[in-house]
Amino acid sequence: MANPTHRHTRTRRDKRRANCKGQLPNLSLCPDCNELKLPYKVCPNCGSYNGRRVLDIVEKEG
Ligand SMILES: [Zn+2]
Known part of the structure; x- marks a missing residue:
């Protein structure tokens, strides 16, 4: 199974998520x-x- 060799740093993780x-x-x-x-x-x-009308939209009351 292919496994990651090294854990990425927090910076690298956060840069990816950014x-x-x-x-x-x-x-x-x-x-x-x-x-x-x-x-x-x-x-x-x-x-x-x-x-086409697919859903019956119920109007919000109040
Ligand atoms: Zn619409």
Whole structure:
């Protein structure tokens, strides 16, 4: 089994993590309500996907 020979330093570990931390996920605009949503996912705002209503969005009361 391939094993790492040496343990990386804290600095090296943190430098690696600095590249991917705090990045926003990819977002696309919903064609129905023009809200930001994750691509290839059902829009959480209006519940539509591919021009079709998939989810019943219950309006928040109060
Ligand atoms: Zn939407």
